[in-house]
Amino acid sequence: MTNNEKHIKEPFMHITKRTDIKPYIAWLIRLIAIVAALIVSALVIVSITDYNPFEVYLKMIEGNFGSERKFFIMLQNTAMLLCVSLAVTPAFKMKFWNLGAEGQVLVGGLASAACMFYAKDSLPSWLLILIMLFASVLSGIIWGVLPAVFKAVWRTNESLFTLMMNYVAIQLVSFFIMVWVPNGSSVMGVINQKSENGWLPPVFGQKYGLNILIVAILTVVMYIYLHYSKQGYEISVVGESENTARYVGINVKKVIIRTMVISGAICGLTGFLLVSGTNHTVSKELAGGMGFTAIMVSWLAKFEPIMMIFTSMFIVFLQKGAGEIAMTLGLNESVSDILTGILIFFIIGSEFFINYKINFRSAQKEAE
Amino acid sequence: MATAAIELKNITKRFGSKVVANHNVSLSVYKGEILSLLGENGSGKTTLMNMISGIYFPDEGQIFINGEEVVIRSPKDAFRYKIGMIHQHFKLIDVFSAAQNVVLGLKEEEKFDIKSVSNRVKEISAQYGFDIDPDKKIYEMSVSEKQTVEIIKVLYRGADILILDEPTAVLTPQETQKLFAVLRRMRDSGKAIIIITHKLHEVLSLSDKVAVLRKGEYIGTVNTAETSESELTEMMVGKKISLNINRTEPKDPTNRLEVKNLNCVSAEGIKLLDNISFTARSGEILGIAGIAGSGQKELLESIAGLQPISSGNIIYHNPKTGTADELKGRSPLQIRELGVRLSFVPEDRLGMGLVGNMDIIDNMMLRSYRKGKTIFLEKKSPKDLAERIIRDLEVVTPSAQTPVRKLSGGNVQKVLVGREIAASPTVLMAAYPVRGLDINSSYAIYNLLNQQKENGVAVVFVGEDLDVLIELCDRILVISSGKVTGIVDGRKADKAEIGLMMTGANGGDSSDK
Numbered sequence: 107m108t109n110n111e112k113h114i115k116e117p118f119m120h121i122t123k124r125t126d127i128k129p130y131i132a133w134l135i136r137l138i139a140i141v142a143a144l145i146v147s148a149l150v151i152v153s154i155t156d157y158n159p160f161e162v163y164l165k166m167i168e169g170n171f172g173s174e175r176k177f178f179i180m181l182q183n184t185a186m187l188l189c190v191s192l193a194v195t196p197a198f199k200m201k202f203w204n205l206g207a208e209g210q211v212l213v214g215g216l217a218s219a220a221c222m223f224y225a226k227d228s229l230p231s232w233l234l235i236l237i238m239l240f241a242s243v244l245s246g247i248i249w250g251v252l253p254a255v256f257k258a259v260w261r262t263n264e265s266l267f268t269l270m271m272n273y274v275a276i277q278l279v280s281f282f283i284m285v286w287v288p289n290g291s292s293v294m295g296v297i298n299q300k301s302e303n304g305w306l307p308p309v310f311g312q313k314y315g316l317n318i319l320i321v322a323i324l325t326v327v328m329y330i331y332l333h334y335s336k337q338g339y340e341i342s343v344v345g346e347s348e349n350t351a352r353y354v355g356i357n358v359k360k361v362i363i364r365t366m367v368i369s370g371a372i373c374g375l376t377g378f379l380l381v382s383g384t385n386h387t388v389s390k391e392l393a394g395g396m397g398f399t400a401i402m403v404s405w406l407a408k409f410e411p412i413m414m415i416f417t418s419m420f421i422v423f424l425q426k427g428a429g430e431i432a433m434t435l436g437l438n439e440s441v442s443d444i445l446t447g448i449l450i451f452f453i454i455g456s457e458f459f460i461n462y463k464i465n466f467r468s469a470q471k472e473a474e
Numbered sequence: 475m476a477t478a479a480i481e482l483k484n485i486t487k488r489f490g491s492k493v494v495a496n497h498n499v500s501l502s503v504y505k506g507e508i509l510s511l512l513g514e515n516g517s518g519k520t521t522l523m524n525m526i527s528g529i530y531f532p533d534e535g536q537i538f539i540n541g542e543e544v545v546i547r548s549p550k551d552a553f554r555y556k557i558g559m560i561h562q563h564f565k566l567i568d569v570f571s572a573a574q575n576v577v578l579g580l581k582e583e584e585k586f587d588i589k590s591v592s593n594r595v596k597e598i599s600a601q602y603g604f605d606i607d608p609d610k611k612i613y614e615m616s617v618s619e620k621q622t623v624e625i626i627k628v629l630y631r632g633a634d635i636l637i638l639d640e641p642t643a644v645l646t647p648q649e650t651q652k653l654f655a656v657l658r659r660m661r662d663s664g665k666a667i668i669i670i671t672h673k674l675h676e677v678l679s680l681s682d683k684v685a686v687l688r689k690g691e692y693i694g695t696v697n698t699a700e701t702s703e704s705e706l707t708e709m710m711v712g713k714k715i716s717l718n719i720n721r722t723e724p725k726d727p728t729n730r731l732e733v734k735n736l737n738c739v740s741a742e743g744i745k746l747l748d749n750i751s752f753t754a755r756s757g758e759i760l761g762i763a764g765i766a767g768s769g770q771k772e773l774l775e776s777i778a779g780l781q782p783i784s785s786g787n788i789i790y791h792n793p794k795t796g797t798a799d800e801l802k803g804r805s806p807l808q809i810r811e812l813g814v815r816l817s818f819v820p821e822d823r824l825g826m827g828l829v830g831n832m833d834i835i836d837n838m839m840l841r842s843y844r845k846g847k848t849i850f851l852e853k854k855s856p857k858d859l860a861e862r863i864i865r866d867l868e869v870v871t872p873s874a875q876t877p878v879r880k881l882s883g884g885n886v887q888k889v890l891v892g893r894e895i896a897a898s899p900t901v902l903m904a905a906y907p908v909r910g911l912d913i914n915s916s917y918a919i920y921n922l923l924n925q926q927k928e929n930g931v932a933v934v935f936v937g938e939d940l941d942v943l944i945e946l947c948d949r950i951l952v953i954s955s956g957k958v959t960g961i962v963d964g965r966k967a968d969k970a971e972i973g974l975m976m977t978g979a980n981g982g983d984s985s986d987k
Contacts, residue, residue, distance in 0.1 A: 334850050339843050349826040354840045355807030
């Protein structure tokens with residue numbers, strides 16, 4: 107029974123948690139991750155296509171910065187993604203897993219579209235816009251607060267609840283498009299094409315100017331709200347430990363519901379901006395997966411609104427770049443998805459090396 | 475001289491680049507010997523033992539079993555070398571019987587015959603003087619019975635070297651005596667036993683040798699017969715300290731908090747508190763003694779407004795207004811708005827009293843962030859408070875902006891107690907405020923409690939070390955399974971008497987038989 111294996115060596119490697127890491131080392135690790143991702147992507151490009159990887163990368167940059175129009179589309183997309191990210195951030199900070207931003211944006215957009223569709227030219231544009239804004243925010247709140255009430259009162263699982271609400275929202279949009287579009291087509295055309303009633307006016311000569319401006323202001327407001335307001339503090343405490351929150355007399359139910367009102371309201375606002383400022387119509391793809399991408403944006407930025415400007419821009423850069431190479435180089439859309447996937451995989455993976463250190467056997471002996 | 479059953483040579487273990495949990499530790503245990511591994515919390519005792527039992531792997535050094543060098547990479551290896559560890563937190567399956575738990579995880583060719591397992595368990599029990607029913611389910615067992623199962627589990631596997639991590643922490647004095655008798659019998663039958671503890675009188679009464687660790691450093695091994703309590707303390711702490719608590723007479727005690735016939739029922743319908751009545755008086759420390767999980771947590775939380783109460787009253791006598799207010803049915807916020815200055819140091823420091831990921835300043839704000847009429851936080855006064863507490867209570871921290879989870883246990887507790895005292899309470903409740911603290915920090919906390927008592931605060935102190943309770947408290951309330959089994963005078967209290975009350979032997983339930 108006791109066969110003493112003398113020759114067992116110590117484990118080949120083991121993983122230890124880093125206690126402190128200097129910020130520049132953390133950024134170095136992230137940079138290395140991006141470089142590594144570009145190298146791996148290059149290998150993939152070379153092995154499955156005939157293109158020079160550098161050419162592909164250059165196209166990606168062109169897709170975002172190639173012309174003034176492209177640049178502003180990139181900014182507009184960033185602003186919209188950032189807006190949804192700002193919406194989910196307070197909920198996530200509270201550890202309320204709001205996976206329903208997609209649906210909350212959709213109902214917000216639907217509400218705006220409905221106002222435009224039924225009002226047509228009967229109201230002055232500014233009044234219509236205000237009504238649209240109100241309707242969108244309200245619908246976003248309803249979609250967000252329902253799961254919150256159920257969570258606060260009956261402790262239901264908010265991830266499933268918010269997720270399911272997305273499908274309800276999608277079906278609602280399909281339903282109304284069927285009602286609104288006479289010829290049975292499933293595509294809704296641009297609403298108020300001629301009068302542009304209910305369309306956000308251009309700012310600084312830019313069509314998307316107002317969208318970008320509103321989201322920029324919202325980013326600063328959210329930063330202040332999370333860091334310097336009493337409510338923001340309550341969100342942090344509830345998120346870190348519900349027991350502590352109860353202990354100091356915070357009404358946890360109230361905080362959950364209030365925070366989801368805010369989260370839903372901003373989602374609704376995004377829907378409004380998308381309909382009134384960008385598309386002037388509604389479709390099932392209005393949110394285009396932003397409700398989920400926003401979660402990644404928020405996490406990557408560690409729930410910091412200012413950092414989220416960069417993470418959302420990064421994600422949009424990848425998406426736009428991928429679209430560009432698919433279009434101009436005639437590459438299959440899947441190839442660009444693969445490249446995006448590789449980059450994101452490496453970046454998220456790099457967090458492991460920031461939090462943990464791997465000690466190898468030989469390295470250790472040398473250290474002695 | 476015979477070869478040691480187990481010998482450690484120059485063992486070093488680091489966590490990350492900065493923390494050295496064990497540095498150059500060497501010790502040996504012979505067959506038929508009990509070695510106490512003594513050291514304060516955080517001195518590396520458990521880490522060292524985890525390396526023997528295969529949970530951690532040492533960075534440097536060698537381990538010898540019966541004179542042969544071995545490499546222990548997993549608990550399986552440890553088991554092969556007949557090493558058995560009894561952890562502080564039991565690892566048992568509640569719905570299984572004792573015998574089923576004993577054979578759990580064993581690989582054998584043929585099917586288990588639970589009957590023969592039971593018989594073998596009975597044999598082991600008889601040999602060493604355990605008292606256990608192999609067919610009893612774990613969830614029906616008391617803490618000491620569960621511990622017995624853990625010990626039998628390693629003996630069943632043929633362990634010759636037994637390691638016990640703080641085995642007496644959860645036991646009453648009577649149960650401790652029983653355990654020690656068993657351990658002595660095991661020693662006499664030739665087992666090598668290592669017991670981790672920080673209770674000095676246990677070390678002296680049980681062990682043959684004492685090895686002392688201090689901050690991961692190996693200080694030395696002494697023969698128990700040739701040492702004394704003060705020498706061991708000095709080895710542990712590194713300097714001479716006096717272990718006396720200065721208990722002053724209560725200053726004109728008046729009733730401050732009256733608990734009357736308090737009952738609490740859990741969501742599953744189990745009685746947590748059963749008709750509890752007592753009075754906490756100003757200028758006095760009321761101790762609460764009891765086996766862990768006897769309702770201490772629920773009692774304090776129901777007073778603080780965190781635990782729903784099914785019946786009974788909690789009356790607060792406000793010294794300012796002279797009114798008597800009912801706290802039952804009020805939330806923590808409502809209690810504060812009533813003008814009740816109730817401070818509470820909960821058992822779960824980082825899970826309830828503080829937020830681990832927040833810095834000291836933000837943790838100060840937990841109690842005060844509502845102040846001010848604007849919607850914005852006011853950070854100046856919490857910052858001042860944080861700095862004052864760091865200075866006055868000698869909190870060791872890089873800065874006031876350090877997350878509290880990065881502080882050591884003693885410093886975390888100073889931050890929490892400091893904040894609660896800063897609210898100038900009239901009632902201060904503290905649950906296990908010195909658990910996990912080193913000797914110096916513990917005495918610092920006792921002094922703070924005594925100061926509050928002198929300031930006329932009604933202090934309620936839930937403790938686990940009976941010696942401390944008897945030294946510190948003016949009166950001691952003993953509870954057992956949610957019932958009060960007695961209130962004794964701290965100056966006249968007898969440890970054995972309290973121990974009996976803790977098991978419920980005294981008081982109203984003598985009709986159980």
